[in-house]
Amino acid sequence: QITLKVSGPTVVKPTETLTLTCTFSGFSLSSSGVSVGWIRQPPGKALEWLALIYWDDDKRYNPSLKSRLSITKDTSENQVVLTLTNMDPVDTGTYFCAHSPDTGPYFHFQNWGLGTLVSVSS
Amino acid sequence: SSELTQDPAVSVALGQTVRVTCQGDSLRSFYANWYQQKPGQAPVLVMHGENTRPSGIPDRFSGSNSGDTASLTITGALAEDEGDYYCNSRDSSSNHVVFGGGTKLTVL
Secondary structure, eight states, X not given: OOEEEEESOSEEOTTOOEEEEEEEESSOTTSTTOEEEEEXXXXXXXXXXXXXXXXXXXXXXXXXXXXXXXXXXXXXXXXXXXXXXXXXXXXXXEEEEEEEOXXXXXXXXXXXXXXXXXXXXX | OOOBEEOSEEEEOTTSOEEEEEEOGXXXXXOOEEEEEOTTSOOEEEEBTTTBOOTXXXXXXXXXXXXXXXXXXXXXXXXXXXXXXXXXXXXXXXXXXXXXXXXXXXXX
């Protein structure tokens, strides 16, 4: 059974850096083809992809947020960490991490964590 | 990067068939995936690849892909199928990931 859980602060102040950890079980991020992604959702709005890290440490970022994002993995701890700098109230939303078992044309987010609501407020 | 376009809202009478569509250039190269999201919950994958339903997804859900358009069809919609449906795929030009804007499905 695959599970993912997001942990981190629920409130951050403007200009601060958000650090979220995705702790997973049931798969290995060292297995070929596997990746973990971060997706966020402002209240009442659509899903927005943020970042993706592959088993071989290849990383991809949403171009509109690339300068503020960083994604890393700790394979031994089964964790993926996302940092988003210079937080703004528009960054308020629920942040999800999700697992993909495939690459190429068959890429899909098969399993999702529950997500955590992050509010940006002074 | 490319975009995926979805109708904001669709409605269907109970027991009838409804199609939710997703359009974008990336769908010429990559399959669309479909996620169902209910209020306060994480998205759930309901369709991926050519027409593959994950375990536990009812067979009233089916998918198709043609050119730059992907469709999710629900045959015999139930009240429990109400929710937001999002498509996503790879971005063919940059190897990124894209999501559609979502379609709110109402079962009347």
